[in-house]
Amino acid sequence: xxxxxxxxxxxxxxxxxxxxxxxxxxxxxxxxxxxxxxxxxxxxxxxxxxxxxxxxxxxxxxxxxxxxxxxxxxxxxxxxxxxxxxxxxxxxxxxxxxxxxxxxxxxxxxxxxxxxxxxxxxxxxxxxxxxxxxxxxxxxxxxxxxxxxxxxxxxxxxxxxxxxxxxxxxxxxxxxxxxxxxxxxxxxxxxxxxxxxxxxxxxxxxxxxxxxxxxxxxxxxxxxxxxxxxxxxxxxxxxxxxxxxxxxxxxxxxxxxxxxxxxxxxxxxxxxxxxxxxxxxxxxxxxxxxxxxxxxxxxxxxxxxxxxxxxxxxxxxxxxxxxxxxxxxxxxxxxxxxxxxxxxxxxxxxxxxxxxxxxxxxxxxxxxxxxxxxxxxxxxxxxxxxxxxxxxxxxxxxxxxxxxxxxxxxxxxxxxxxxxxxxxxxxxxxxxxxxxxxxxxxxxxxxxxxxxxx
RNA sequence: GCCCUCAUCGUCUAACGGUUAGGACAUCGGAUUCUCAUUCCGGCAAUCGGGGUUCAAUUCCCCGUGGGGGUGCCA
Numbered sequence: 373x374x375x376x377x378x379x380x381x382x383x384x385x386x387x388x389x390x391x392x393x394x395x396x397x398x399x400x401x402x403x404x405x406x407x408x409x410x411x412x413x414x415x416x417x418x419x420x421x422x423x424x425x426x427x428x429x430x431x432x433x434x435x436x437x438x439x440x441x442x443x444x445x446x447x448x449x450x451x452x453x454x455x456x457x458x459x460x461x462x463x464x465x466x467x468x469x470x471x472x473x474x475x476x477x478x479x480x481x482x483x484x485x486x487x488x489x490x491x492x493x494x495x496x497x498x499x500x501x502x503x504x505x506x507x508x509x510x511x512x513x514x515x516x517x518x519x520x521x522x523x524x525x526x527x528x529x530x531x532x533x534x535x536x537x538x539x540x541x542x543x544x545x546x547x548x549x550x551x552x553x554x555x556x557x558x559x560x561x562x563x564x565x566x567x568x569x570x571x572x573x574x575x576x577x578x579x580x581x582x583x584x585x586x587x588x589x590x591x592x593x594x595x596x597x598x599x600x601x602x603x604x605x606x607x608x609x610x611x612x613x614x615x616x617x618x619x620x621x622x623x624x625x626x627x628x629x630x631x632x633x634x635x636x637x638x639x640x641x642x643x644x645x646x647x648x649x650x651x652x653x654x655x656x657x658x659x660x661x662x663x664x665x666x667x668x669x670x671x672x673x674x675x676x677x678x679x680x681x682x683x684x685x686x687x688x689x690x691x692x693x694x695x696x697x698x699x700x701x702x703x704x705x706x707x708x709x710x711x712x713x714x715x716x717x718x719x720x721x722x723x724x725x726x727x728x729x730x731x732x733x734x735x736x737x738x739x740x741x742x743x744x745x746x747x748x749x750x751x752x753x754x755x756x757x758x759x760x761x762x763x764x765x766x767x768x769x770x771x772x773x774x775x776x777x778x779x780x781x782x783x784x785x786x787x788x789x790x791x792x793x794x795x796x797x798x799x800x801x802x803x804x805x806x807x808x809x810x811x812x813x814x815x816x817x818x819x820x821x822x823x824x825x826x
Numbered sequence: 827g828c829c830c831u832c833a834u835c836g837u838c839u840a841a842c843g844g845u846u847a848g849g850a851c852a853u854c855g856g857a858u859u860c861u862c863a864u865u866c867c868g869g870c871a872a873u874c875g876g877g878g879u880u881c882a883a884u885u886c887c888c889c890g891u892g893g894g895g896g897u898g899c900c901a
Contacts, residue, residue, distance in 0.1 A: 386901050421900060485899055507830060517899040524901050548830050548896035571832080572894065581894070614839055618849040639832050640894055647838065647851040657864075706864050716863080782860040794862045
């Protein structure tokens with residue numbers, strides 16, 4: 373109707389339990405719409421349930437929002453002209469509004485509670501996603517409990533009025549409630565805002581919407597597992613919205629530019645943790661080296677592989693980031709996610725690394741691997757320059773001489789120095805470890821195998 | 827039960843009423859005379875059913891079926 377109305381949207385969670393995927397997606401769509409329109413994004417805490425609200429849940433919510441980069445223009449910590457932004461602090465405002473309803477005969481007392489008198493007319497819910505929805509609210513409902521605390525429907529509407537909310541973007545589970553809300557808006561003499569009831573996120577398996585208990589539902593979980601927040605955010609954008617071309621991985625600025633309510637589809641989406649993991653991998657592999665370094669260091673430190681100030685097992689003095697940076701440079705293109713970084717490259721930082729149990733068997737298929745490792749060891753002890761091209765030529769000559777494949781040498785040496793059968797490119801791996809370390813590890817391997825064979 | 831809502835590959839999705847129904851994840855093959863968890867190539871795989879409207883329907887309408895939500899002094 374009024375196209376010139378400034379866009380003001382809000383995310384209005386109640387702080388119960390942890391911050392979950394569904395809430396995050398609702399927050400995200402509101403944020404996207406505000407940023408797309410140049411409007412305001414408001415965070416309002418609906419803490420009217422004294423039994424279930426917790427400080428911990430509020431922390432989880434705020435941290436999760438910040439982690440995802442969904443900064444708010446008004447709300448806790450940001451202030452704003454329509455505060456306070458905690459409903460628990462707005463009792464005075466609600467009493468005033470309830471007084472209005474009493475004055476016009478729309479509110480009355482019964483059983484110690486305050487009830488709202490419905491109009492008996494079907495409410496018209498103007499919804500940008502569902503179209504015009506008409507629904508008759510048949511029965512009067514409670515707006516203030518007998519203990520004096522106001523109910524969700526009441527405060528939600530009052531605050532949307534008081535905070536000049538122009539668009540209500542929320543989950544479809546609220547669509548049926550909207551007839552209550554429209555009635556309240558009208559009872560207050562206000563035009564209801566434009567609604568947009570977005571589809572729900574369903575469980576990966578089984579029936580029903582995703583709940584806080586489902587695996588993969590917690591935003592904190594992804595943070596703990598070192599997911600890239602932009603990847604999680606990008607995935608969430610694609611649940612119910614698409615850029616309409618074949619792109620899926622887009623910078624957030626591009627999504628903001630393209631995002632609009634009309635582009636949101638109406639059908640529920642099943643959560644797919646595998647696709648999220650894939651996207652995270654794409655983001656990890658595309659990370660600028662400096663950012664990868666910043667993210668990787670604490671992960672390796674908390675895995676006990678890296679202590680502050682020392683990053684290579686034997687080297688002193690040479691810049692820590694020099695060694696860590698070199699490791700990351702050869703590993704990055706192979707990473708699936710930061711979560712398994714310690715498992716993927718831990719052997720660079722410690723000689724006490726796990727061995728692939730199938731490894732020895734695999735490298736023994738073409739004969740005794742110790743013989744090949746000895747040949748290799750002899751070669752690098754000699755005058756072969758420790759440099760990729762030279763090493764490659766050296767391995768080729770060994771293979772030609774013995775009639776084996778270069779891979780037979782490479783796999784054996786890789787396993788001996790890293791314990792793994794997969795990893796970064798072989799010659800890069802040797803260069804980063806360095807001649808001394810490679811020699812030491814190969815000797816150690818031969819020694820250990822000798823003992824095992826006794 | 828009643829009310830609201832939705833319906834394209836297993837999953838997320840694209841397709842002015844006219845396309846060999848496209849892409850991505852997953853999955854299955856193959857390639858990269860060093861691995862693969864990277865990269866590249868290829869395969870499998872969908873318009874829920876029935877009626878209309880129309881020269882023509884994935885697309886519009888109706889009915890059915892199925893999914894989801896609501897139906898609290900929870901939010």
